[in-house]
Each structure stands twice: as C-alpha cells, then as structure tokens.
Amino acid sequence: MWYAEAVGLGRLMRRREFIALVGGAVTTWVPSAHAQSSLPVIGFIDAGSTKRSPELMAAFVRGLAENGFVVGRNVTIESRSSGGDERVLPGIVKDLVQRNVAVITTPAGVLATMAAKGATTSIPIAFLVAIDPVASGLVASLSHPGGNLTGVTTLNVEVAPKRLEVLHELLPQAKTFALLVNPTNAANTAATVRDLQAAAQKTGLALQVLNASSEDEIDRAFATLDADHADGLVIGTDGFLISRSEQLASLTLRYRIPSIFQYRTFAMAGGLISYGSSFSDTYYQLGLYTGRLLKGEKPADLPVQQSTKVELIINLKTAKILGITVPLPLSGRADEVIE
Numbered sequence: 001m002w003y004a005e006a007v008g009l010g011r012l013m014r015r016r017e018f019i020a021l022v023g024g025a026v027t028t029w030v031p032s033a034h035a036q037s038s039l040p041v042i043g044f045i046d047a048g049s050t051k052r053s054p055e056l057m058a059a060f061v062r063g064l065a066e067n068g069f070v071v072g073r074n075v076t077i078e079s080r081s082s083g084g085d086e087r088v089l090p091g092i093v094k095d096l097v098q099r100n101v102a103v104i105t106t107p108a109g110v111l112a113t114m115a116a117k118g119a120t121t122s123i124p125i126a127f128l129v130a131i132d133p134v135a136s137g138l139v140a141s142l143s144h145p146g147g148n149l150t151g152v153t154t155l156n157v158e159v160a161p162k163r164l165e166v167l168h169e170l171l172p173q174a175k176t177f178a179l180l181v182n183p184t185n186a187a188n189t190a191a192t193v194r195d196l197q198a199a200a201q202k203t204g205l206a207l208q209v210l211n212a213s214s215e216d217e218i219d220r221a222f223a224t225l226d227a228d229h230a231d232g233l234v235i236g237t238d239g240f241l242i243s244r245s246e247q248l249a250s251l252t253l254r255y256r257i258p259s260i261f262q263y264r265t266f267a268m269a270g271g272l273i274s275y276g277s278s279f280s281d282t283y284y285q286l287g288l289y290t291g292r293l294l295k296g297e298k299p300a301d302l303p304v305q306q307s308t309k310v311e312l313i314i315n316l317k318t319a320k321i322l323g324i325t326v327p328l329p330l331s332g333r334a335d336e337v338i339e
Contacts, residue, residue: 040102040294044079047108047239059280063287069294084240086184089115103293109239110136110187117149124293127151128286130237133304136187142304150299152285154277154307160192161199163260163275167232169330171258174231176206180221181236183211192236222251233259245269256322267313278309311335
C-alpha cells in the first residue's frame with residue numbers, strides 16, 4: 001500500500017477500507033463514510049501497477065502538503081492503473097468523470113492525458129508527460145495553457161539521443177545499437193525514433209528499431225536482439241515500458257545486453273544505466289500543481305512546468321556481470337553509482 005509506506009500513516013489505514021477491483025485496478029483509501037462524502041477526491045491515473053514506488057508517492061504527497069492538503073484529512077486519492085494497456089484508459093477516465101472527482105492527475109503520460117482531455121472540459125487536469133505538450137495538442141502554449149489542463153513536462157524525449165551517446169561512450173567499439181519503443185504511443189515513438197536515427201547517423205552507428213506494446217512482445221523483442229547480435233540497447237520513453245522496468249532489467253541481464261533507460265527504477269532493478277529526468281522531482285512538481293488546482297487556481301493560468309533535473313545512474317554490479325569496465329570520466333559524472 002504505497003501511501004502507507006510513503007508517509008507512515010498506519011493509524012489512518014485502520015480507519016480505511018482498501019478496495020481492489022480487478023479490471024480497472026482501483027485503489028481507494030476511505031477515511032470514513034462521513035469524511036469521504038465531504039473530502040475532495042484526486043483521480044490518479046497510473047500507467048503501471050497501483051503500487052507505485054513509495055519514494056515517488058512520498059514526493060507527490062509532499063507537493064500536496066505544501067499546498068495544505070493531507071491525504072485522509074482533507075483530500076482523498078483514488079488511484080487507477082491502466083496496467084500498461086492504453087485501451088482501458090477511456091473507461092477509467094469516464095468513471096472518474098462520472099464520480100465528479102475534484103482533479104484528474106495523469107502521471108501515466110500523454111495517452112492518459114489525451115483520454116482525460118477528451119472526456120472533460122470542466123474538471124482540472126494535472127499531467128506529467130515526456131513530450132512537448134504544445135506539439136502534441138494538449139495545451140495552447142507552455143506559458144498560457146488554456147482550457148482545463150496544465151502540468152509538468154520532462155526532458156526524457158529530448159535527451160534520448162544523449163542516452164545513445166552515453167551508451168556509446170561505455171561501448172566505444174560498438175557498431176550496432178537497438179532501440180525499443182512502444183508503437184501505440186505514436187507521438188513519443190515518432191520523436192524518439194527520428195532523433196535517435198539522426199544521432200546514430202552522425203556517429204556512423206547502425207540503429208535497429210524494435211516494437212513492443214505487451215509483455216509478450218517485450219520477450220520477443222529481446223529474442224530478436226539476441227539473434228541479431230546488437231551491441232547495446234536504448235529503451236524509449238513510454239509509460240508502458242516504464243511500468244515494465246523490472247522485466248526489462250531482468251531481460252537485459254538474461255541476454256547480457258548492455259542497456260540504458262530513462263528512470264532510476266531500471267538501474268535499481270539491475271539495468272546497466274539510467275539517464276533521464278528525476279522521477280521524484282517530477283512527482284513532487286506534479287503534487288504541487290495538483291494542490292494548486294485543488295485550491296481553485298485555474299489550469300489555464302498556470303504555466304506548464306519543465307523539469308530540468310537530469311540524473312545519471314550506473315549499476316557497477318551489472319557492469320561487472322556483463323564484463324564491462326566503466327570509464328572513470330563516465331562514472332565520475334554519475335549522480336549515483338550502485339555497487
């Protein structure tokens with residue numbers, strides 16, 4: 001139960017009823033029947049499991065608290081998970097709209113945010129996306145979003161070529177790299193493939209693009225990697241792929257393929273390198289904006305925040321297993337080294 005783990009409110013959990021509904025992955029914390037009827041509700045849409053990292057949820061809750069909101073005291077969170085299946089997103093959003101939640105928060109990314117935008121023009125939406133929200137049609141501009149959406153955008157798509165550069169620095173003799181993307185996340189995928197192909201061409205590298213939008217397809221993609229003898233793997237920015245960080249890390253070890261992904265969870269699960277926006281920082285900013293919307297501020301008047309904090313994390317244990325020596329200049333730039 002991520003919230004109890006994140007903030008240590010065991011005393012509140014005794015007063016709550018934990019509800020888990022299969023086929024929508026609903027998680028609700030209910031303080032009491034009377035309090036529930038009077039508290040505003042945050043509809044929280046996640047891409048993976050509802051058991052988000054306690055570290056991330058603690059960051060989100062900290063952002064709420066800075067605006068005076070404490071879960072169980074004056075706000076309730078209803079967390080919904082798509083389980084990585086974007087087909088269920090319209091149904092999830094529709095249900096939250098019918099429940100008349102106070103704010104919809106979408107750390108699940110651009111697909112969940114698009115579904116929310118299409119379902120309501122009145123409920124405020126706080127998003128977390130890794131793509132340009134203007135180019136993708138979410139908002140009119142970063143400074144004046146307009147409509148009922150605002151939120152946080154990361155640099156994860158923009159720094160995708162940098163991931164290729166970092167992996168090549170680690171593997172200077174490599175000639176062929178693979179890129180794993182989720183084809184159902186069309187906007188992210190198009191930008192990532194375009195940018196990495198350009199970066200690979202500049203450095204004389206071959207880039208093989210592999211698609212996966214389910215657990216089985218991820219397994220098949222790694223079998224293809226093994227058969228084609230790719231030297232390394234860059235994993236594209238995508239909510240579904242993030243939700244499969246542990247599976248991806250495990251497969252990179254099984255097939256002994258040096259890999260880089262965007263978030264710390266990948267390196268912590270045994271992946272070789274993560275390089276991207278600080279997930280805890282973006283969740284904190286998302287909590288801040290969700291709190292401001294709960295206070296009645298208009299999303300149209302809140303500029304989209306751009307998270308610029310980027311983390312490089314290297315798993316030296318995995319490097320040793322793969323027989324890779326990490327250059328000192330690279331390890332020296334790391335924000336965290338796992339030994």
